[in-house]
Every structure is written in C-alpha cells, then in structure tokens.
Amino acid sequence: MLCAAILTFACALAAAQNVNITSIDNKVLQRLASLLESNRTLNTRELALLNRTAANFGIDNELVNNLTKLVRNNSEVIEDGSYVYEEGRKNPEEPPVEKSPDYASSVVLASDLLSLTAAVAKVKERACREQGYKFLDGLLLNKRFALQMFDASAKSPQGLLYGSSYHLGNFDECVGIRDRSDSNLPMDGQYCLAAIKWRESEEAKKVRTGRGEILRWAVCVPNACRANAVQDFVTDVLSHTVGNSTSVELTERDCYMRRPVVVKPLDVAFLAICLLFGAILAISTIYEIYSIKWGNQKSSIVHDLIVSFSVINNVKKIISTKQNNTLGLECVTGIKSFAMIFIVAGHACMFIASGPVMNPDEWDKLTRQPVNSLMLSNHLLVDTFLFLSAFLFSRLLLIELDKRRGRLNVIPILVFRYIRVTPAYLIVILFYMTWLPKIGEGPLWGDKIQLEQERCMDSWWANILYINNYVNTDKLCMFQSWYLSVDTQLFFIAPIFIYSLWRWSRIGPVFLSFCIVITLVVPSVITYIDRLDPTILFYAKDFTDFAGNFYFKEAYIKTHMKMVTYLMGILTGYILHRIQSENYTLSRTLKFFAWITSIVLGSVTVFSVSVFYQEWYEYNVIEAAAYISLHKLAWGIANGWLIVACATGCGGWMCTLLKWKFLVPISRLTFCAYLVNGVVELYYVGQLRHPMHVTIFTITANAISHMVLTFLLAFILCITFESPIHGIEKILLRTLARPVLSDNAVKGQPSSNTSQSKPES
Structure with a gap:
C-alpha cells in the first residue's frame, strides 16, 4: 500500500519533469501520512519491490527517500496552482462515501497506479490529461466518481488459460458516472472496449479453435478522452506490465458514453x-x-385494395390453416417451416458462440459431436429454400405455359416479384440505418449495431438492386441479405431453363443436365485453386464478424457457388409436372429404391460435416473440392424425392408431419422472420453485459428465446408491410395479368403468401 502511494506521486512528478515536492497537495500528503501511521515499517520484500519499481521508471532512490521523509514529517507545502481537489463533497446531492482507508487502499492496491500515472502524463490531449489527473487524485482521496470509474473497469483477467477473452467490466456503472464537484472540469464516464492482441506464432495462426490471441478489455475513462488517446493510454500501461509484445486497437466505435439522442432527417423520414x-x-x-x-361486403377492386x-x-x-391444393404441395409449407426454425436456431448458436462467452472451448467440443451436425449443416437448410424457390417457380410456370400454349409474358412476373419482396426488405434496411442504433446500449453495441448501421449507409443501394453478394461484400448490410440477391438473380434467369424444358422435351432436359454438371464443376475448381474449406465451417474464432470472414464473402454468398441447388429445384419441378400431367404411377420398387437413396444421401450429407471439425482431420484439397459440390447435389436429390413422394401420395408419416396444420401460419412468416432475425441476433450480442457460460442447455434455451422473438417481430412486420403488399400484388395480377402465377392461377393452387418460397436465410 505504501509503495504504491509513494511511487505514484514520485512518478507523476518525474513525468511532469518538474520535481518540486512543494507542489504536492497538502490534503493528499496528510492522507499518505495517515496511511503511514497505520504501517510504519516495510518488510524486505516490499523494500525490494519499491527499489525495483523505482529503478524501472528511472526514479532516483534519493527522491523516494526524501518523499518518504516528507510524508513522515507532514511538512508544510506551498500551493502553486497545480491540481488541488478538495476532499469534501461540493455537491450536497452526491451520496456520501465512507472514508475508509481500508477500502480506498484496497482499491489502490488492486491497480498499478504507477503505470496509470505515467500513462496519463503522456496523454497528448490536454482535456483528457487534466481529467486523468483528476481521476488519479480522486482515487487516492476516496472520491465516489473515481472509485466508480476504477470499479467499472476490468481488473486482473480471470480464466485466460480457460479461454475467456471478454473482460467487460461494468458497463452501466461506467456510463452512469456524473461528477460535477468541480464546475470548471465536469466529468462523465466513458466506456471503451479495447482489443488487445498478442503476437501470434505462425503455428498458432493455423489453429482455428478457441478465440485466438485477442483480449477484449474494458476501461472506464473520462469523457474528454478520444479513442486514439485511450488507445495510447492502454498501450502505455501494458508496456510497463507485459512489455511491448502486445498491440492495442481501439476506434471511436469502441467507446460509448450517454448522449442525447440525435434525430436526423432520415430518422424523421x-x-x-x-x-x-x-x-x-x-x-x-x-x-x-x-x-x-x-356495410356491404360485395367485392370490388377498391374494396379489396x-x-x-x-x-x-x-x-x-396469417393464422389460417386452410390449404386448398389439388397439386399435393402442402408438404412445402412444412419443409419451409422446419427449415426456417432450424435456420433461426443456427443463427442464434453462431452469434452466441462467437460473442462473449466464458468457455469458448466448450463450443469447439460441441462442434465435434456428430449429434450437433444439424446445427452445423445450417447452410443446407438455406439451400433448401433455394431449392423450394426454384421448384415452385418451375412447377407453376410450366402449368401456365401449358394453359397458354407457350405464350407467356414473363416481364410482369419478374416485376411483381421485385415489388413483392422489396418493400418489407427496404423497411428493415431503413430501420438498420436509422433507429436500430438508438434503441439500446451495451459493451459491444458500437462493435455490432453501429458497425451494421455504417455498412447499411454505404451499401443499401446494392441490397435493393440485389447485387450485394458481389458488390461491397466487405460492407455487407444485413449479414443474411446475400440470400435475397442469390435468389433474385437466379429467379431472373430461371425462365430460360423452364421454357426450354417445356418447349423442347428432349433438348431441354439435356441442356439443364449439362448446366447442372457445369455448376458442379465450377465450385470444385474454385475450391481446388484457392484451397478453400469443403463448406462453411462455423468456428467461433472466424465468425466474430460475418463480413470479415474470407470464405463467407468470397465463396459462400456467391451465386455461382449456389446454382446447383437451384437447378435441382427446377428439375424436380419438371419431373413432378410430367408425373402429374401424364398420371404416371410410380412402381413399388422405384419408391423403395428412391426412399433408401434419399435417406442415405440426406443422412450422409447432414452428418458428414462433423468430420471436418475433428482434431484428427487433416485438410485435403481434393476432398474439399469434391465435397463442396457433391454434398449439394446429394441434398438436392434427397429434397427432390421427399417433395415428389409427398405430392404423389407415397410420403407416409413424413408427409403427414409436413402437412401438419400448425406449420401453415409459420410458413407464412418465413420471409419476414428471415428479415428480422438479424435484429434479434445483433441486439442480443450488442447489449450483453457479461460473458455467458456455454453449455448445451444455455445454448438451447437462448436459441428457443431467439426463435420466439424472431417470429413475433416477423408477425408484426408481416401484418404491417409484407401481407398488405402481397394483397395488392394479387389484385393487380388478377386485374392486369389475368392471371400470371397468382394464387388463383390454378384451381386449388397452394394458398401460401407467395408464388415462390421466400425464406429464407
């Protein structure tokens, strides 16, 4: 205790390059004297520490001895305008702080005040330096604001060897600090979360498990300090404790203080x-x-609008469970519902695992367990929505081509598809750009929410043009929005394949099959050349930021890497169309063989991903190149047979489950759930105050809560924006297109919200 107190003032005087002991506050000296009275003697170890620390900072031993004598004698000092902070409370409303030397000294002893003082002295910004000195003096004088500021900062790290890398301090205590005891120098608390990076060896960089050599460290600093000053301050403190083996990164986005809400014109709009x-x-x-x-409920265009x-x-x-369908496609609603439920759960798991957790190694253990492969195969469920989108479009467009004998204008279809999808999508983007950053706060709020806002401000136009999976991928607005771009791009070229299947019964299937082979080869070649992963692997270390992940932005979200699934959906729609239009009866042998093949391919595709997470697995570029395409083809075959089996009445209990009426309302919310899920996940991570302990129970419980919140927000968005636009679209299609792919295009067509599947994720 005595060492820290004496050396703190000695270091402050040396840093100021004006060693004038008469400039020390008399009150502070009296405080030190009282501490001395409680412990007059120093043992050998304490003296050694005192001398070693003094030598490290270049403090002359004679200066330390003189300062010690001065404190012992409680000499009189002359004030010359340097910092003098009255020990008493100037603000009568400020809650009293017990003047307990034990508590104050325990706080002082918990911190390396020598390092803090030296770092404050080197701060270039005058206002920040002045408030820094005020904080240090207040800490010794047992001032409430100083104790709170220190108390809110992260202390000695716990669980570093256990993998804990988030030390968040106390966010609310820090941003709640308000000190007005000195009218000339008011001070508010500012919470900053620094990223401390250790030098990684080349071998350590190859390890993908854990969290890497990055430590997120919370410091509570005065509001006058800008991010660069805080970064230099933390760097200087670390240089005195762990040397120069670390680097510190801290931006304005990593610092937060409570300010009045600023409303901009876009917010008002x-x-x-x-x-x-x-x-x-x-x-x-x-x-x-x-x-x-x-009134009169007689239907008319105005009334319906x-x-x-x-x-x-x-x-x-939305809540209706009726499905008037003679095509046997009721199972599509069940597939959509289950796929979206597991997609939302997968997103929740990914954000939980990549966010602040106490035991990140536990996530790595969970990924190695084959039973969790369904969550790790989340990308296959996304492919399922691409498959369904292509299947429904193919099936319904072929019916229209039959009815109109090939005379079909696809321009209205493409235009109305854009009109159907964009309004609700644009509303969510605007929410990201305006009010989302204003609805909460937290340690990672700037790192997640404000970063997302900045990206949307830069790239919103790429989103509504549906090209954001190729343009500005490093500034991707809404991490899940890539799907809409892929689906839209493929939707616009799908009529070429569908018309060729209808027009040329022999050449069309050959042409489509050739394109499927091409779309199998392209991802394999890219994977082989760039030595990419066999599929997207959800290591927490790699997904602290989706837009920063190389595989995600350079391969996963690209349309040319997803086309095989979409083309398989078109082919399935064509096969079912031929079966139903020609009343073809499937033989018992064919059905048995198809079910066995589907089950084997589906199971292998889902559970094989677990192999790539095992510690014993060694990367093989040929395996990766083969897997990237073949597992998508296998998944397309499994899904294709499931739909054909249900539509032809040989689906068994699986078809009964997928036709469960409870799933119908959920299927109508899938598109809006896809849009708002990012809000739920980002808000969860941004406002999290403390790291979570990861277990299968905590992950499951959080995933369920995320699903409930996602579908609740989806219900609100669907009622206010998506469903009204869809209603208008149906009216216009019925009036202008007479009809083209509307819900009334075919008697008994599925009464889903859209003519195609929109997840989507």
Whole structure:
C-alpha cells in the first residue's frame, strides 16, 4: 500500500519533469501520512519491490527517500496552482462515501497506479490529461466518481488459460458516472472496449479453435478522452506490465458514453413512413369493421385494395390453416417451416458462440459431436429454400405455359416479384440505418449495431438492386441479405431453363443436365485453386464478424457457388409436372429404391460435416473440392424425392408431419422472420453485459428465446408491410395479368403468401 502511494506521486512528478515536492497537495500528503501511521515499517520484500519499481521508471532512490521523509514529517507545502481537489463533497446531492482507508487502499492496491500515472502524463490531449489527473487524485482521496470509474473497469483477467477473452467490466456503472464537484472540469464516464492482441506464432495462426490471441478489455475513462488517446493510454500501461509484445486497437466505435439522442432527417423520414402505414392500417381496419357490421361486403377492386391493409384481414390470412391444393404441395409449407426454425436456431448458436462467452472451448467440443451436425449443416437448410424457390417457380410456370400454349409474358412476373419482396426488405434496411442504433446500449453495441448501421449507409443501394453478394461484400448490410440477391438473380434467369424444358422435351432436359454438371464443376475448381474449406465451417474464432470472414464473402454468398441447388429445384419441378400431367404411377420398387437413396444421401450429407471439425482431420484439397459440390447435389436429390413422394401420395408419416396444420401460419412468416432475425441476433450480442457460460442447455434455451422473438417481430412486420403488399400484388395480377402465377392461377393452387418460397436465410 505504501509503495504504491509513494511511487505514484514520485512518478507523476518525474513525468511532469518538474520535481518540486512543494507542489504536492497538502490534503493528499496528510492522507499518505495517515496511511503511514497505520504501517510504519516495510518488510524486505516490499523494500525490494519499491527499489525495483523505482529503478524501472528511472526514479532516483534519493527522491523516494526524501518523499518518504516528507510524508513522515507532514511538512508544510506551498500551493502553486497545480491540481488541488478538495476532499469534501461540493455537491450536497452526491451520496456520501465512507472514508475508509481500508477500502480506498484496497482499491489502490488492486491497480498499478504507477503505470496509470505515467500513462496519463503522456496523454497528448490536454482535456483528457487534466481529467486523468483528476481521476488519479480522486482515487487516492476516496472520491465516489473515481472509485466508480476504477470499479467499472476490468481488473486482473480471470480464466485466460480457460479461454475467456471478454473482460467487460461494468458497463452501466461506467456510463452512469456524473461528477460535477468541480464546475470548471465536469466529468462523465466513458466506456471503451479495447482489443488487445498478442503476437501470434505462425503455428498458432493455423489453429482455428478457441478465440485466438485477442483480449477484449474494458476501461472506464473520462469523457474528454478520444479513442486514439485511450488507445495510447492502454498501450502505455501494458508496456510497463507485459512489455511491448502486445498491440492495442481501439476506434471511436469502441467507446460509448450517454448522449442525447440525435434525430436526423432520415430518422424523421422513416418515422413518417411508419406513421403513414400505421394510419392506413388503422383506417383500413375501421373500414373493414364497418363493412362487416353495417356495410356491404360485395367485392370490388377498391374494396379489396382497402381491405388488403386491414389488420383483421391480414391476421386472418396469417393464422389460417386452410390449404386448398389439388397439386399435393402442402408438404412445402412444412419443409419451409422446419427449415426456417432450424435456420433461426443456427443463427442464434453462431452469434452466441462467437460473442462473449466464458468457455469458448466448450463450443469447439460441441462442434465435434456428430449429434450437433444439424446445427452445423445450417447452410443446407438455406439451400433448401433455394431449392423450394426454384421448384415452385418451375412447377407453376410450366402449368401456365401449358394453359397458354407457350405464350407467356414473363416481364410482369419478374416485376411483381421485385415489388413483392422489396418493400418489407427496404423497411428493415431503413430501420438498420436509422433507429436500430438508438434503441439500446451495451459493451459491444458500437462493435455490432453501429458497425451494421455504417455498412447499411454505404451499401443499401446494392441490397435493393440485389447485387450485394458481389458488390461491397466487405460492407455487407444485413449479414443474411446475400440470400435475397442469390435468389433474385437466379429467379431472373430461371425462365430460360423452364421454357426450354417445356418447349423442347428432349433438348431441354439435356441442356439443364449439362448446366447442372457445369455448376458442379465450377465450385470444385474454385475450391481446388484457392484451397478453400469443403463448406462453411462455423468456428467461433472466424465468425466474430460475418463480413470479415474470407470464405463467407468470397465463396459462400456467391451465386455461382449456389446454382446447383437451384437447378435441382427446377428439375424436380419438371419431373413432378410430367408425373402429374401424364398420371404416371410410380412402381413399388422405384419408391423403395428412391426412399433408401434419399435417406442415405440426406443422412450422409447432414452428418458428414462433423468430420471436418475433428482434431484428427487433416485438410485435403481434393476432398474439399469434391465435397463442396457433391454434398449439394446429394441434398438436392434427397429434397427432390421427399417433395415428389409427398405430392404423389407415397410420403407416409413424413408427409403427414409436413402437412401438419400448425406449420401453415409459420410458413407464412418465413420471409419476414428471415428479415428480422438479424435484429434479434445483433441486439442480443450488442447489449450483453457479461460473458455467458456455454453449455448445451444455455445454448438451447437462448436459441428457443431467439426463435420466439424472431417470429413475433416477423408477425408484426408481416401484418404491417409484407401481407398488405402481397394483397395488392394479387389484385393487380388478377386485374392486369389475368392471371400470371397468382394464387388463383390454378384451381386449388397452394394458398401460401407467395408464388415462390421466400425464406429464407
């Protein structure tokens, strides 16, 4: 205790290059004197530590001895305008702090004040340096604001060898600090989360498990300090403790302090849009209530347009379990529902594992267990939505081509598809750009939410043009938005393949098969040349930021890497169309062989991914190149037979499960759930105050809560934006296109929200 107190002031005087002992605050000296009275003697070890520390900082031993004598004698000093902070409370409303030397000294002893003082003296920004000295003096004088600021910062790390890399301190205590005891130098708390990086060996860089050599360290600093000053401060402190083997990274986004909410024109515009839609929904709902109770419900274009915005009408559409279908495609709703549920659960697991956790090694253990392969195969469920999108489009467009004998204008289909998808999508993007950063706070809020806002401000136009999987991929707005771009791009070229299948019964299938082979070869060649992973591997170390992951942005989100699944969906739609239109009966042998093949391929595809997470696995570029394409082909075959079997009445209990009526409302929310899921995941990580202990139970519990929140937000978004737009689309299609791929295009067509599957993820 005495060593730290004496050397703190000695270091401060030496750093100021003006060793004038008369400039020391008399009150502080009296405080040190009282501490001396409680412990007059120093043992040999303490004296050795004192001398070694003094030597390290270049402090003359004679200066330390003189300062010690001065404190012992409690000599009188002359004030010359240097820092003098009155020990008493100037603010009568400030809660009293017990003047306990034991508590104050325990706080002082918990910190290396020598390092802090030397670092503060080197701060270039005057305002930050002044507040830094005020903090150090306040710490010795037992001031509440100083104790809170120190208390809110991370202390000696715990569990480093256990893998714990997030030391978040106390966020709320830090940002809640308000000191107005000195009207000339008011101080507020500012929370900064520094990234401390150790030098990694080349061998350590190759290890993908764990969290790497990065430590997130919380420091509570005065509000006058900018990020670069805090970075230099932390760097200087570390140089005195662990040497120069570390580097510190800290940006303005990593520092947070409470400020008044700033409302920008774009924020007002977003609110205006929401209020406008809210008013339209209210008026439409009132109109429908009036029509039901007192008015005439005779259908007309104007009536249908107004009612399409009614909350009552949209809620009825969403919760309805009716499916009028003679094509046998009810199973599609079940596949969509289960796929989206597991996609949301997979996203939750990924964000939990890559966020602040106490035991990241536990996630690595879970990934090695084959039973968890379904979560690790989350990308296959995304491919399922691509498959369903292509299948439905192919099946319905072939029906329309038969009806119109090939005379079909696809331009309205493409235009209405854009109109159907974009409004709800754009609303979520605007929410990211405006109010999302303002609805919460937390240690990682800037690192997650504000970063996402900045990316959306830069790349929103690429999103609504559906090219963001090729343009500005390092600034991807909404990590899951790549799917919409892939689906839209393939949707625009799909009519070429579908028309060729209808027009040329022999050449069309050959052409499609040739394209499938090409789409199998291309990913394999790219994987072989670039030595890529066999598929996306969800190591927590690699996915602290999706847009920063090389495989994700350079391979996973590219359309040319996903085409095989989409083309398999088109082929399945064509096969089912031929079976149903020609009343072809599947033989018992064929059905048995198809079920065995489907089960084997599906199981192998799902569970084989676990191999790549095993410690004994060694990367083989040929295996990776073969796996990247073949596992997608196998998954497409498994899904294709499942749909064909259900549609032809040989699905058994699997078909019964997929036709469960409870899944119908969920399937109608899949698109909106896909859009809002990112909000739930980012908010969870951004506001997290303390690292979570990872177990299968905690992950499952959190994943379930994320699913509930995701579908709840999806329900709200669907009622307010997606369902009304879809209602208008159906009316316009019925009026203008007469009809083209609307819900009334075929008698008994599935009454789902869209003519294609939109997940999607």
